[in-house]
Amino acid sequence: MAVYGMLAKFRTEKHGRGQAVSDPIRIEADYLIETTFDPRAAAEAMAGEQSSGTFVPVPGETPELKARSAARIEALDIQDNEIPQPSLPGSANPKGLAEPIRRQARVTLSWPLENIGPSLPNLVATVAGNLFELRQFSGLRLLDMRLPTAFAQAYPGPKFGIAGTRRLAGVADLPLIGTIIKPSVGFGPEETAALTKTLCEAGIDFIKDDELQSDGPHCPFDERARAVMRVINDHADRTGKKVMYAFNLTGELDQMRHRHDLVVELGGTCIMASLNSVGIVGMVELGRFSQLPIHAHRNGWGYLSRSPVLGWSYVAWQKIWRLAGADHMHVNGLQSKFSEPDESVITSARACLTPMFADKPCITMPVFSSGQSAKQAPGTYAGLESADLIVTAGGGIMAHPDGPAAGVSGLREAWEATLAGIPLGDYAREHPALAKALEAHAA
Known part of the structure; x- marks a missing residue:
């Protein structure tokens, strides 16, 4: 299924066509990912990279801080298709797997609004920052996002x-x-x-x-x-x-x-x-x-x-x-x-x-x-x-x-x-x- 068709199907399944759905305190974003890693583990890497985590544990990342600031995986829909070759260069495979299986999945992540406040420049850094460079992925695309109403209050929107x-x-x-x-x-x-x-x-x-x-x-x-x-x-x-x-x-x-x-x-x-x-x-x-x-x-x-x-x-x-x-x-x-x-x-x-x-x-x-x-x-x-x-x-x-x-x-x-x-x-x-x-x- 083409990406735009997949997107329309995903949006309809999750939210209903044409509806304005948003969580008042969390930012949500939908992605298409391609990876040879376990898709959930790959999604967890995304969530960590774009919130409180990093590639190694750090002393200040306490359970309390994670509960307050970490991104969450809200949905994971693994596709049935296997991808024979990586769509993009530079990706890695899990160690020890002689014949890794490359799959695509749709992922929804969410972040607490408190991480950045209603800021469009910082929204982009959050939902589309270093994600595209992570070696776990041979493909990653931002499909959609839903924003808290605080963004509507912070920005003018179309005046005409x-x-x-x-x-x-x-x-x-x-x-x-x-x-x-x-x-x-x-x-x-x-x-x-x-x-x-x-x-x-x-x-x-x-x-x-x-x-x-x-x-x-x-x-x-x-x-x-x-x-x-x-x-x-x-x-x-x-x-x-x-x-x-x-x-x-x-x-x-x-x-x-x-x-x-x-x-x-x-x-x-x-x-x-x-x-x-x-x-x-x-x-x-x-x-x-x-x-x-x-x-x-x-x-x-x-x-x-x-x-x-x-x-x-x-x-x-x-x-x-x-x-x-x-x-x-x-x-x-x-x-x-x-x-x-x-x-x-x-x-x-x-x-x-x-x-x-x-x-x-x-x-x-x-x-x-x-x-x-x-x-x-x-x-x-x-x-x-x-x-x-x-x-x-x-x-x-x-x-x-x-x-x-x-x-x-x-x-x-x-x-x-x-x-x-x-x-x-x-x-x-x-x-x-x-x-x-x-x-x-x-x-």
């Missing part, structure tokens, strides 16, 4: 989320139809503004900077923001529709604050940050001072996730950023140019819409991107069972045979048909923009 984003973008029911400024880099401020004007006139809901476009000397942030917002504000004055533009303000803390304040001053309605670049502390601070929705980009995600037996599941990873304040989070897209299977994409998107706490859901709007076009609408909706999403199509809009306006119309018509339960081919008979979009992306 779905409702605030829809209000600012003026889109009530359909997904937000969006795109990315392309080419990714190379345009100056005025060229960026000119393309923005074309897209606004095409009827777009949402535009974002590419994550590679920041504050270079050829396209300084301040000049780009002023040029783009002149176009957006003029369009809003004429039509009443203010296009949401996510300006990439990724940088150091003082730079991000300056760029945020400028976008607010200019009347902008969205900012963007690259999560792996600004880090947890940067995102937490941005979430605390931001007066606009935060469009969170996950570039770099592959190095955390591409191995099925190493790193993070998106289900666990996205919870950190939702608490920190992300209003939108990228989840890849169906049939995309990247390596991620469609089932994993849908699992990730559904996780963004799953409440984290009963009293503070921290719902974040999933963003589908990478090779998206009209043809993915039915599959996306069937998997997500919601229209609360942003779809960003580059070629799916800009490369439409009849131009960007028809590209926007075709993508919007695909979603109109999908939500009405009408096959795209049937709807396309009376909607030429959709018909040509489907033809252009038939391969």
Whole structure:
């Protein structure tokens, strides 16, 4: 069973689908492990390494201290499969075993909240610290985690989320139809503004900077923001529709604050940050001072996730950023140019819409991107069972045979048909923009 399928099954067995389950005083994390050691002994090594223990007994580790501070094994589900070769290098085998058996297991560990308090940086050190380096394991992946409500009280979570984003973008029911400024880099401020004007006139809901476009000397942030917002504000004055533009303000803390304040001053309605670049502390601070929705980009995600037996599941990873304040989070897209299977994409998107706490859901709007076009609408909706999403199509809009306006119309018509339960081919008979979009992306 693929890791994302295994994860969904494990979550359903333990907690019930879609429920916000948390212990008020303990942190829980689920893992997939691969080992030739006895799985329980390996899990005990994990628990010791990430709490009060170390590789040899130390005098201060008394029974009383262990009872207060040690991690616990809450669940252990050993798989039937035997793994012929180690999935990752550098693992060890138990001494004295001529032919060790390598197995996988799912493990749940828990820690007392008192060990670290409600701190996201220290949470990551606890649930994803030295574990990945332990020689007992030829595979270890963090699948999910559940946090005490103290985390909800300590962190802002999304300030705008779905409702605030829809209000600012003026889109009530359909997904937000969006795109990315392309080419990714190379345009100056005025060229960026000119393309923005074309897209606004095409009827777009949402535009974002590419994550590679920041504050270079050829396209300084301040000049780009002023040029783009002149176009957006003029369009809003004429039509009443203010296009949401996510300006990439990724940088150091003082730079991000300056760029945020400028976008607010200019009347902008969205900012963007690259999560792996600004880090947890940067995102937490941005979430605390931001007066606009935060469009969170996950570039770099592959190095955390591409191995099925190493790193993070998106289900666990996205919870950190939702608490920190992300209003939108990228989840890849169906049939995309990247390596991620469609089932994993849908699992990730559904996780963004799953409440984290009963009293503070921290719902974040999933963003589908990478090779998206009209043809993915039915599959996306069937998997997500919601229209609360942003779809960003580059070629799916800009490369439409009849131009960007028809590209926007075709993508919007695909979603109109999908939500009405009408096959795209049937709807396309009376909607030429959709018909040509489907033809252009038939391969």
